[in-house]
Amino acid sequence: MKKLYLFIIALALAGFVSAQDCSDLFISEYVEGWNNNKALEIYNPTPNIITFTDTYRLIRWSNGSTTSDSDIQYVLPLVGDIQPYQAFVIIQDTNFPGQDTMVWAGLRAKADYLAPADYNAGTQGCRVVFWNGDDAISIQKLSGTTWTDLDIFAEIGVRPLNWQGLTTPAGAWTDTPPYWRGEGAYLTQNQSLIRKSNIKQGIDRVAMNTYGNTTTGGFPDSFNAFVEYDSMPANFFDSLGFHTCDCKSLSINNRQNPDLIQIFPNPVTGNQVTIHAVEPVKSVELYNMLGQRIYVMHLIANTREVVIDVTEDMRNSILIVQVKTRNNLVSIQKIVVR
Numbered sequence: 001m002k003k004l005y006l007f008i009i010a011l012a013l014a015g016f017v018s019a020q021d022c023s024d025l026f027i028s029e030y031v032e033g034w035n036n037n038k039a040l041e042i043y044n045p046t047p048n049i050i051t052f053t054d055t056y057r058l059i060r061w062s063n064g065s066t067t068s069d070s071d072i073q074y075v076l077p078l079v080g081d082i083q084p085y086q087a088f089v090i091i092q093d094t095n096f097p098g099q100d101t102m103v104w105a106g107l108r109a110k111a112d113y114l115a116p117a118d119y120n121a122g123t124q125g126c127r128v129v130f131w132n133g134d135d136a137i138s139i140q141k142l143s144g145t146t147w148t149d150l151d152i153f154a155e156i157g158v159r160p161l162n163w164q165g166l167t168t169p170a171g172a173w174t175d176t177p178p179y180w181r182g183e184g185a186y187l188t189q190n191q192s193l194i195r196k197s198n199i200k201q202g203i204d205r206v207a208m209n210t211y212g213n214t215t216t217g218g219f220p221d222s223f224n225a226f227v228e229y230d231s232m233p234a235n236f237f238d239s240l241g242f243h244t245c246d247c248k249s250l251s252i253n254n255r256q257n258p259d260l261i262q263i264f265p266n267p268v269t270g271n272q273v274t275i276h277a278v279e280p281v282k283s284v285e286l287y288n289m290l291g292q293r294i295y296v297m298h299l300i301a302n303t304r305e306v307v308i309d310v311t312e313d314m315r316n317s318i319l320i321v322q323v324k325t326r327n328n329l330v331s332i333q334k335i336v337v338r
Contacts, residue, residue: 020201021045021200021201021247022045022046022200022201022247023045023046023201024045024046024050024141024150024201024202025042025043025044025045025050025056025082025139025141025150025151025202026042026043026045026139026150026151026195026199026201026202027040027041027042027043027137027139027151027153027195027202028041028042028043028087028194028195028243028245029041029087029192029193029194029195029239029240029243030137030153030188030192030193030229031107031192031236031237031240032131032132032133032188032189032190032191032192032234033104033107033190033192033234033235033236033237034190034234034235035101036092036101036102036103036117037103037104037107037234037235037237038091038092038103038129038130038131039089039090039091039092039107039110039111039129039237039240040058040089040090040129040137041087041088041089041090041240041241041243042078042082042087042088042089042090042139043086043087043088043195043243043245044082044083044084044085044086044087044088045085045200045201045245045247045248046084046085046247047084047085048084049081049082049083049084050081050082051080051081052077052078052079052080052081052082053077053078053079053080054077054142055141055142056077056078056139056140056141056142056150057075057076057077057078057139057140057142057147058075058076058078058090058125058128058137058138058139058140059074059075059076059128059137059138059140060074060127060128060129060130060131060135060136060137061074061135061136061137061138061156061157062074062127062135063134063135063159063167064134064157064158064159065156065157066156066157069140069147072123072124072125073122073123073124073125073126073127073128074125074127074128075124075125075128076090076115076116076124076125076128076129077124077125078113079113080112080113085245085247085248087240087241087242087243088112088113089110089111089112089113089240089241090111090112090113090114090115090129091103091107091108091110091111091113091114091115091129092114092115092117092129092130093114093115093116093117104235104237106237107235107237107240110237110240110241112241115128115129116128116129117129132170132189133160133170133171133172133173133186133188133189133190134159134160134167134170134171134172134173134188134189135154136152136153136154136155136156136157136158137152137153137154138150138151138152138153138156139151139202148204149202149204149205149208150202150204151201151202151203151204152202152203152204152205152207152208153203154173154188154223155173155180155208155211155222155223156205156208158180158222158223159171159180160172160173160174160179160180160181160182160188160222161180161181161182162182163182163183164182165181165182166182170189171186171189172186172187172188172189173186173187173188173222173223173224173225174186174187175187175224175225175226177216177217177221177224178215178216178217178219178220178221178222179221179222179223179224180219180222180223181219187225187226187229187231188223188225190233190234191231191232191233191234192231192232192233192234192235192236192237192239193225193229193230193231193232194229194230194232194239194243194318194336195228195229195243195245196228196229196230197244197245197246197334198246199228199245200245200246200247203228211223211224230267230318230336232316232318232336232338233316233338236316238288238289238316238317238318239289239317239318242289244318244320244334257329257330257331257332258331258333259278260277260278260279260323260325260329260331261275261276261277261278261321261323261331261333262275262276262277263275263276263321263333263335264276266335266336267335267336267337267338268310268335268336268337268338269338270310271309271310272307272308272309272310273307273308273310273335273337274305274306274307274308275305275306275307275308275321275323276304276305277304277305277306277323277325277331278304279304279325279326279327279329280299280302280303280304280325280326281299281303281304281306281323281324281325281326282298282299282324282325282326282328283296283297283298283299283323283324284296284297284299284306284308284321284322284323284324285297285321285322286308286314286319286320286321286322287319287320287322288317288318288319288320289317289318289319289320294313294314294319295308295314302326306323310337314337315337315338316337316338317336317337318334318335318336318337319334319335319337320332320333320334321333321334321335
């Protein structure tokens with residue numbers, strides 16, 4: 001009995017550890033662009049180097065399948081290492097004769113790993129980086145002899161419908177409950193989805209199974225991308241290779257003194273964005289994801305509210321806002337401009 005009790009405690013502790021923030025890999029960006037412009041970014045939220053080889057793999061759960069993990073074509077073993085607080089970008093290696101369309105050069109330049117792209121080769125992982133909006137994706141980790149889902153994008157076992165209520169042509173998860181019936185705007189097709197900075201761990205099977213706990217119009221809910229992701233238009237690749245996450249120590253790419261300012265609206269969809277500070281503002285600077293300063297404003301008057309006009313070069317991007325007060329306090333936050 002004592003051994004059984006200790007075994008139960010060990011299992012409970014193992015489950016507790018696996019669910020901790022900033023403890024293991026998760027998906028930080030999903031790209032489903034035109035033709036073969038597909039990419040997935042994986043983020044390491046820990047202070048340690050993580051080795052992929054023999055421990056992590058990527059699975060595409062095709063068209064609502066629950067058995068794709070048993071077909072080597074849909075299972076891509078990951079190899080190499082990922083550095084602390086770094087992103088790792090996987091794209092399709094569509095750059096050789098015989099492929100229908102090539103991955104755009106701007107996307108290919110972002111790749112850390114080129115996945116197999118011969119769809120009919122019948123080889124390991126050859127059908128993984130071929131999602132088209134109605135597929136789930138998961139990162140799995142090997143523990144002993146068992147593969148466990150660390151993070152699941154979309155919902156395994158569900159194939160969303162298109163706007164006609166059919167599965168052909170492919171549908172997508174949308175912004176309208178129950179999210180899988182083709183009603184509303186597509187979020188997982190012809191979109192780039194970027195994980196919000198406050199997300200510190202992936203969605204496991206337990207969390208995924210809660211998607212269907214509520215119903216809309218008699219239909220169970222499914223994957224609502226807006227809960228954890230910001231949406232950008234098709235073929236947006238600018239932020240690939242960089243990820244802003246609250247797991248990392250504060251820097252130009254992370255939030256600092258968030259209570260010092262409020263930014264609204266965020267995401268920005270109109271022609272202006274307003275910053276309200278608790279102290280008079282000395283300066284406002286905007287940086288793109290490459291760390292390049294694209295805007296600066298120095299203020300003389302003791303104002304706590306600053307209005308910035310959105311220019312065309314700010315559109316469809318993620319920007320870092322740095323606000324300095326007259327007491328030399330600095331606040332850094334991220335905004336999404338559409």
